[in-house]
Amino acid sequence: RGxxxxxxxxxxxxxEELDYADEWFYNKTEKMLxxxxxxxxxxxxxxxxxxxATRLKVMMNSTGSMSKPVKNIVIDGVTMQDTAYTYLDx
Numbered sequence: 001r002g003x004x005x006x007x008x009x010x011x012x013x014x015x016e017e018l019d020y021a022d023e024w025f026y027n028k029t030e031k032m033l034x035x036x037x038x039x040x041x042x043x044x045x046x047x048x049x050x051x052x053a054t055r056l057k058v059m060m061n062s063t064g065s066m067s068k069p070v071k072n073i074v075i076d077g078v079t080m081q082d083t084a085y086t087y088l089d090x
Contacts, residue, residue, distance in 0.1 A: 012085075057084045 015025040021038035037046060059080050064070035 052082070054082050054084055057086050057089075059083055 012023070013025055015027070015034065017023065018025055018034060018036055021036055023036050025034040026032070027034070033051065035051070037049075060075075062070040062073060
């Protein structure tokens with residue numbers, strides 16, 4: 001787990017690790033999404049289940065330089081979500 005706090009974690013997009021609700025794997029070659037439903041709503045119609053995917057990696061960017069630094073920017077009351085993961089990008 002990386003630390004002793006016992007916090008929950010999971011690995012995404014690894015077919016061999018699909019064993020728990022809300023985990024998924026996308027096979028690019030087959031263009032097939034494998035997903036384990038959490039069955040929260042026993043009456044839910046899975047044929048109407050929708051997934052949304054994003055390719056957007058950057059939602060906001062401020063670029064400055066040593067001679068013209070970015071200054072005096074305030075971001076308040078904004079929630080950002082659903083960008084593509086970049087932590088494994090080179």
